[in-house]
Amino acid sequence: MRTSSFFKPALIASSILAAISHTAVAEDIDDNIEHLTIFGSAQAVNDVPGSAHMITEEELNKFDFTDIMRTLTSVPGVYVLEEDGYGLRPNIGMRGTGQNRSEKVTVMEDNVLAAPAPYASPSAYYFPTSGRMQQVEVLKGTSSAMYGPRTTGGVINMLSRQIPDEALAGQFNVTTGEDGYAKLHAYAGGSGEQVSSVFEVFRYQADGFKDINHSDRDTGFVKNDILAKVRFNSDRSAAYYQELEFKVKYSDEDSDETYMGLTDSDFDADPYARYSASQLDNMDTTHKQVQINHLIKINGRFNVMTTAYYNDFSRNWYKTSKVNGMSLGSGGIEAAAAFDKNSQGDSLSVDVKANSRDYISKGLQTVLDIELDDHQLKFGARYHEDEMDRFQWVDSYTLSQNYQMTLDDDGAGVPGSDSNRIDSAEALALFVHDEYTLGDFIINAGLRYEDITLERHDWGKSDSARSLTPAHKKNTVDVWLPSLAVTYKVNDELVLLGGIQKGFAPPAPGNEDAEDEESINYELGLRYNNDKLHGEALVFFSDYDNMHGNCTASQGCDDDSIGNQYNAGEVEVKGLEVKGGYEFQLANLLVPVDLTYTFTETEFLNNFDSNLDTWGSVTKGDELPYVPENQLQFSAGLVGDNWRGDILVRYMDEMRTQAGSGNIADDQEIDSRTVVDLAAHYNLTANQELTLKVDNLFDKEYAATRTHGSLMAGKPRTMSLGYKYSF
Template structure:
């Protein structure tokens, strides 16, 4: 009889759970309560790695415009803004390429948020801040409990809990320049047996570039039912709808010089998305020291984008020289608003469906004669991806329905994924020490069927396009708490990211067999050591040294393709702290200073590519979009009367573009907008919040990029400017 790896792993995991439950029957150690939605344990002093928590109080005080601003003050986190509201998140951690956050695992209450965590790890959605109670950012130890993207950090958005004592809710109205408006309403009822809560949100406004307006809506229903003294069911149903006019292609050099905020095809370009989510959790408190939680999730996401410009500044991948001006590629005419109205383009409708089920056991024990906290779990996850593309030069093709019926069906790719994940972690508490070994096993298969490519039906042997792998990912961390309110920590873990499929797959030659340039899976070894402390009254600080050895890093190779970049290294220092003078001098007038700084002193390719003249991968060259310095400094004032005001600056040092853009022919390099350093920039921000004592009403005002600095944000698909001054104010009534 032949045993498959997943069969063996399932048996081992089941045996471990059974053994743990048996041990509990004899053990009377009381365990810490573990959150059903957080990824950090309650005993934060024992966490052997770097993490940050942005709580609800901080989110209210700073009034961030989007997720990007909320994360700015987190050391080690780099967020690139290419659209006004962060609808397409670009977050990189410790030197990882931030493009679409593909190497930073995004979660909501422990559930993955990507379009498809294995088959297409792109972030076109994140939990709206209005629904967030806190944001957890984990960069070190503990990542073996989550996956599959474990090469970088993890960000978990913990949603607001249900009311616990009767009826409660809030209404918030927001207005700002750039035609921004927002309305958020939340109402719920809760008691001993559970409760229910409804959340409604709409935000809209103008984007960074002209004609780039956006409109997003979200409806969320959340419920909880206590079915017995030991069992509780949590459920959440959510629908997100986006209707945006965003040109995914940037500008050529000449276009950017003439008007960096222009978007000649912006009136016609579209990004439409409908995301439906269902999450169900059953929590069984076995006894006072153990809990078995089972999570089920299902996500259905339909997204369709329409664009008329394929290459910035006239650049294309056929070797033709750029003109510096974009061309409507279906009509081969200059990209102007007048020409755009008479031309078609290409639609990219895609459907992503995935679901998963994950039982997890959290318990405390002294099975080895040592007080311990343990986690054992497994997850089954399945994905179904359908990617299509339709093109036509007729202006009627601006309608998706017309393009699908009468246009050229250029691409039809179907990707199915099945993945089993198993993990176990134990924290031994020995005196002032906490030692945490853990392991994760990823056993997955990605099956790709290219039905159509470049408009031609394909005859491809499916076995050539599949990826099948079993990966063992160990981790170990330790923490020492021998000094009051201080933790020294160190850790190492193995990171892993599945191979990434190309965005566009071309037809083959001869037998008309499609070419699927399969990338290899990325693997990393992540080291860190540091400390965090609040030993001194009114002072909190943290410092972390980190180093990552990367193998087969995946990078953008232009024209929508990805390749392995071989070995790379990232090393750096993270610092963060806050000083509250009100606490130090025991006064109600609290002046505070808070800041963070990241020095990414190493972020380089560690091996030259055999094809370096084309892909630009040269040993020692800096990795793309990995700024050496990130800094944030804020000064604020708080008073019990309800005032909280702050002003601050955020600094990002210069960045290098994608490696392929560094070896473009001279004319393309000069005019396409893809090549050249992204200069450093500094932004000034401020916020003011006032909540009168005893009042149910609060007021807030915030400003971002108050100096109205014009700066280059990215060159990924051509030159794209960052957002100019954004001011917004609003009022909240809570009951």
């Protein structure tokens, strides 16, 4: 495991703290924050005409999760699919959309698209480091149309560290735990009269909870994330108040992750084992971002927020693709399993593919807010470009009887000889949204327009130098997406709400015959809030005219199918979302409780064939894979004067891993499970805190997913202890 220089970021932080100290305290101005969020304030969430949830910094600190998927289970209508146990590459879906690489939801950081190539290649092999986020917002339903391109499921917006209002403020947080887990999180910054800044460093790592058969190699990761912001603002008395903020971010990851799961029998024997054929599997990534925000306020009624952004992401997932000439889903995993049990003096041929890809995402967006007496108008525009450059190769190894892998004499592959293409997109998006207050009614009407050009330039596997004219495919898409929602205020505590919108997702590049993914989505419900009790219940119905399935390696697609897109035709998804919480007093203790529940039914309405291992050959009436019918989460806490403890109980129903109906076959099932997490905080002083956290308190052994037909285990019981100092 790479354990060297764990505390090196602390030295970097210390060297910069002196440069960001300020002597003057600035007046509170929250407009810059509000323009980077969906809601702006907790009160605004109550007025949203649809499912809307804000996970505040206080809520995030309860369990101190670094895995966004554990965080999001508190939001109804959200489905997560574990893979590595640490949330390095989250699989998130909403309201029945697929979870694979979060490709069916819109993911943003500070109101900017966060996927490496959200139009050309939406599968999010990069995801912002959730452990450094200050706030997480989830929006589903009618209002999500402002935040395309994918508007059927919903939107996740993560708010990064904001510049403190104080002259100087910051925090130092260090955590250590089982399986070599360690985390360092530090930030410092402050606000002056006209110049403000913040610097943040976040590093976490683990040796991993799996053991590779016949090997002492680790299965963990190291991830670094560094963020800096500088903001300049005009004088408070200026006729047109302005702010200009520069944000730069760098992150990298080195993780020993694989797609090779276990056979059912091996999983039953030891769910935390890994086959020796996967010993070289490794993901290496680098992400760089520049974001520039400009805000101008005009006479109290007009605000204009303009953002320019540039994201550069590179990754190479070097992972086993074939064993003895067989792909993982067609006998390769079984061959690896048999070899580890008894090599019998033989050797094994192992192909390791370098899935090398470079991504660029850049754009310019602006939003004009106009506040009139009864109308709140938003006009928005975004011009966006992105691309994915695939330049892949395969290396051939021999796994010997002593379980060591040796590169064959002619085994080194030529870069570009396996996949060699560029997928790109250009998109112009325009929207208008009007929130009209009419007595106790609030009417929200919106219209979004997307004009998208998608292209693929493919040099094939024999032109690594890209010296010849590539095969070229191009398709264009333009679509109008209306939405309408109404809320009715019954009284100060109860609101009724309902809405309808057109959902959309663009086709993939290179699929000239692919149709848009389009749906009509309905929701109806109520929201209740008073000082101690809050609750929300919504029914939803998504009526797909056409649903997409995107072929990726994680979907079990073979080399020639990766990048293809399948049209499922008509699909129906319907369900119920419930969220409620209550705070009551027990002696001198505060007892907060919270409940989240989701019920979902899905159905394909067509017969069709696909190469996705999660769909396969679909018959009308089949259910979608990886969508549990029932999800339930309950949390309860005890809060004292200088301490608090919280317990979280999470239940997930059984899931089918391939489309089907009726009873689920054993080899296509993920069993139901209940997992319990525990966290306790104790304040040593007003600015010092100790945290004890236990994930999977009762050490539940469970299968999280079937990748290539093999089982992957969820994270076992993991204890950690942290110390936090604030100033």
